[in-house]
Amino acid sequence: MILKPEIEVYFEELKSIRQHLHSCPEVGLETSETVAFIKGKLDEFGVGYEDIGVNSLLAKIEGRGAGKTVAFRSDMDALETVEETGLPYQSTVKGRMHACGHDGHTTTMLAFARYLAEHGEFEGTVLLLFQSGEEGYGGALKVIEDNLFEKYSIDYMFGLHNWPGYAEDQVVVHFGACMASEDRFDLVIRGKSGHASVPHLCVEPFAAVADFVKGAQTIIPRRISAHDKAVISITQVHGGSAYNVIPDEVIIRGNVRTTDDDVQDLIEESLGKLADGIAEMYQVETLFTYNRKHPVLMNSTPELAVNAAARVVGKENVLTQELPAMGSEDYAFYMQKTKGCFVWVGNGVDSPVIHNSKYDFNDTAILVGSSVFVELLNEVMQLP
Ligand SMILES: [Zn+2]
Ligand SMILES: [Zn+2]
Missing domain, CATH: 3.40.630.10 (Zn peptidases)
Structure with a gap:
């Protein structure tokens, strides 16, 4: 040296x-x-x-x-x-x-x-x-x-x-x-609470949660080119407080990393569409926010x-x-x-x-x- x-x-x-x-x-x-x-x-x-x-x-x-x-x-x-x-x-x-x-x-x-x-x-x-x-x-x-x-x-x-x-x-x-970008997202899934024995009288949010989490895992292998680099991680799921109560609301949070601006756009758009899709499918309300923290x-x-x-x-x-x-x-x-x-x-x-x-x-x-x-x-x- x-x-x-x-x-x-x-x-x-x-x-x-x-x-x-x-x-x-x-x-x-x-x-x-x-x-x-x-x-x-x-x-x-x-x-x-x-x-x-x-x-x-x-x-x-x-x-x-x-x-x-x-x-x-x-x-x-x-x-x-x-x-x-x-x-x-x-x-x-x-x-x-x-x-x-x-x-x-x-x-x-x-x-x-x-x-x-x-x-x-x-x-x-x-x-x-x-x-x-x-x-x-x-x-x-x-x-x-x-x-x-x-x-x-x-x-x-x-x-x-x-x-x-x-x-x-x-x-x-x-x-x-x-170094990669870092984005953070929040998804609030709102249903209707009630007794665990009668989910058909409630709007149960967890099936929507499961589909969102699973769907998010498919974005990188199915929507992003194998030549590009990206990570989507679900890092938090919060909801429910009792064995016998279907809760009103579940919150999902996650983290996205990529080294390409176009991939970043595609991931934001895909997660948003996924949130819209589960809202339609399960009749829940969804509030999706995507925060670009670092480019x-x-x-x-x-x-x-x-x-x-x-x-x-x-x-x-x-x-x-x-x-x-x-x-x-x-x-x-x-x-x-x-x-x-x-x-x-x-x-x-x-x-x-x-x-x-x-x-x-x-x-x-x-x-x-x-x-x-x-x-x-x-x-x-x-x-x-
Ligand atoms: Zn550090
Ligand atoms: Zn440092």
């Missing part, structure tokens, strides 16, 4: 920053202490910043002259889960844990900020976005609603995530979809990331044929606004998976990630 020596020299300090962040995790949009800590570091580096979104922070570094505006993003939030690593720097907040490595992403961005402040040679403007609420709290949307793309004409935007299962000298770049994360400039990563980890360690993850990432919203891409940096072959109670961020990824960011900026600087 060819890491930036100007960043490597601070490795011990970076590790202690990361371990500090790890020990005091904040969840969702409530990242005010993390932001205060980052502001302190940026003040040390002489980097200016402004608040944006809800408890997100935008640092700004001007280059030597006019040029492109290039943004980089790291997320900062932790998860509501109990840490079981037993590490000396493990979470001091019961029930909260940096189980997705956003402590490491934040530190990576701080390493990059310091590098740019001390050694940056570029034209244009670099924006460093420290984002709250990635884990399903709409943090990226809050930043967009706060007019990030109106305030700044961003030419390119880049981000990264650590990825367990890959070696620390491996970087993954996807051509096209990198597909599409990389539009993977070649820039491939070139940049190759200069850090070597061409043979830049993997471009990996399947996209069926998990989602709110960075996808930024890729609807500008060009760029999102890369995975190896967190170690034996690393527990993200969101696991024994997971920990691999500190080497701070050096790899920030070095890749430096090279990504160099790549953009070479563009006409």
Whole structure:
């Protein structure tokens, strides 16, 4: 690996920053202490910043002259889960844990900020976005609603995530979809309650529930091409409270993932038609709502990331044929606004998976990630 020596020299300090962040995790949009800590570091580096979104922070570094505006993003939030690593720097907040490595992403961005402040040679403007609420709290949307793309004409935007299962000298770049969309649906099925002995005098909702659940399983094998990727999972069924009462209402909830916008449309339409069909068949009322939570994360400039990563980890360690993850990432919203891409940096072959109670961020990824960011900026600087 060819890491930036100007960043490597601070490795011990970076590790202690990361371990500090790890020990005091904040969840969702409530990242005010993390932001205060980052502001302190940026003040040390002489980097200016402004608040944006809800408890997100935008640092700004001007280059030597006019040029492109290039943004980089790291997320900062932790998860509501109990840490079981037993590490000396493990979470001091019961029930909260940096189980997705956003402590490491934040530190990576701080390493990059310091590098740019001390050694940056570029034209244009670099924006460093420290984002709250990635884990399903709409943090990226809050930043967009706060007019990030109106305030700044961003030419390119880049981000990264650590990825367990890959070696620390491996970087993954996807051509096209990198991570799946995530949608959530609710179906309320309303019948008419009554005594269990006389279903013919009630409108019994469970036969409709059974047909909906079964029908939903046939959408992917029968409506979606075998070449496309999608998952539909029924995750909740709620209804009834007694052995001898047919209830009025049952609620079904579920989750949909895909890496293709057209497939996403087709699944939404098919689930809606299925709900209409069971309403007709069983004379129940149905109320179907489909909420598109995260879009597909599409990389539009993977070649820039491939070139940049190759200069850090070597061409043979830049993997471009990996399947996209069926998990989602709110960075996808930024890729609807500008060009760029999102890369995975190896967190170690034996690393527990993200969101696991024994997971920990691999500190080497701070050096790899920030070095890749430096090279990504160099790549953009070479563009006409
Ligand atoms: Zn996560
Ligand atoms: Zn994450």
